[in-house]
Structure formats: structure tokens, C-alpha cells
Amino acid sequence: RKEVEQDPGPFNVPEGATVAFNCTYSNSASQSFFWYRQDCRKEPKLLMSVYSSGNEDGRFTAQLNRASQYISLLIRDSKLSDSATYLCVVNGNTGNQFYFGTGTSLTVIP
Amino acid sequence: DAGVTQSPTHLIKTRGQQVTLRCSPKSGHDTVSWYQQALGQGPQFIFQYYEEEERQRGNFPDRFSGHQFPNYSSELNVNALLLGDSALYLCASSRGGELFFGEGSRLTVL
Numbered sequence: 001r002k003e004v005e006q007d008p009g010p011f012n013v014p015e016g017a018t019v020a021f022n023c024t025y026s027n028s029a030s031q032s033f034f035w036y037r038q039d040c041r042k043e044p045k046l047l048m049s050v051y052s053s054g055n056e057d058g059r060f061t062a063q064l065n066r067a068s069q070y071i072s073l074l075i076r077d078s079k080l081s082d083s084a085t086y087l088c089v090v091n092g093n094t095g096n097q098f099y100f101g102t103g104t105s106l107t108v109i110p
Numbered sequence: 111d112a113g114v115t116q117s118p119t120h121l122i123k124t125r126g127q128q129v130t131l132r133c134s135p136k137s138g139h140d141t142v143s144w145y146q147q148a149l150g151q152g153p154q155f156i157f158q159y160y161e162e163e164e165r166q167r168g169n170f171p172d173r174f175s176g177h178q179f180p181n182y183s184s185e186l187n188v189n190a191l192l193l194g195d196s197a198l199y200l201c202a203s204s205r206g207g208e209l210f211f212g213e214g215s216r217l218t219v220l
Contacts (some may be wrong), residue, residue: 004152034208043200043211044153056171087152089209096166098143100207
């Protein structure tokens, strides 16, 4: 079983739509969770960390469900500039090794 | 403040050859991790260096080796290149938290 699993999409949504991405992880001992954004042919960049209490940054909301080993990212009022691949990232047993999902592709359509 | 820098940005090799990729971490970062990202996949962890030692290793063969220098910069070496080694090689630096990525070295093996 993969350490991190994501629906690869693609998700094609109109501007202004709300879209949600999900991710599951296999290691119950994982302590750190992140969403990274990767634009085409560019390096991944941190979008937001995911905390147990959930966290929000503008139009973006991240949630963690430890019991179900599940992470989500919600994007409200989608913009054209949100088009990218969103990577779910979870740390491993030692805390030093980070596992990436395959990424979920989002295209926001005018 | 320079971020993570990698060189070369692109390179082409033939099967059986050897390659060395280089990475300078973000200022103040002491930990360097290397990832392989094949087309359409998420980054896969190769190994991590801290205090000039390999601290953690992913599921990659011994053909993949590395080094970290006293100034925290790092090299990734791949011997006996295979066609399947064609990928984007990403270096990420950190200091106990978020990963910051370089733009990557795109390797093509013919």
C-alpha cells in the first residue's frame, strides 16, 4: 500500500467554483501534514501546513482527520491562477522522511 | 537571500553513464533531501543528508549515492544510468520543518 494516496483527477472547474481534494495516508504515526502546489514544469512550493484543528488561509481550508487518516483541501471561489497540481505530503516514522502523493491536477476554466 | 539552487538544470546522458547533480541549500538550512519525480508522478524520496551523513534513505538502489559537504551543499550521484532514471531530480532543504525545493535538474537518459 502506498504511504499517501490521492485522486489524480484531473479536476476541471469553472471560475468561482468550490473544489475539494482528498488524501489518505497509511502511517498512523505520522505527525506532520502539508499541501504543496506544483505548477507545470516547476518545483513544488508549500501551500499550507495541516493542523489537527484544521486551518484556513484565505480561500483555502485544510482539514485533518487522524481517526480516518485523511487530509483534505478545500478551495473556494476558484481563480484561474489556482490551476496547478496539488500534492499531499505526510512525514514518515522518523519525521525526517516526507512522502508525497501523486498529486491532483486542477484546471480552472474561464 | 538565495533559495535552493541546483545545477545543471537540464542534461542528457546515455545508458550506462554516470551523472552528478549539485544542490546548494537555502541560507540557514542544514538538511538536504533529494527526490526523483517521474512525469505525472509525485516526488519520490531518495535520501536525506544531515551533518554530512546520510540520515534516511528511500527505496532506491545503491546506484544512487550522495554526499553532503561542510557548507551543507550536496551532490547526488547516479551510476550505470538506465532509461528509467529519466526524471526531474529535486533537491529540498530544511531546518526542522518545511521543505524548500530547488527548480530541479531534468535528466534525460537515451
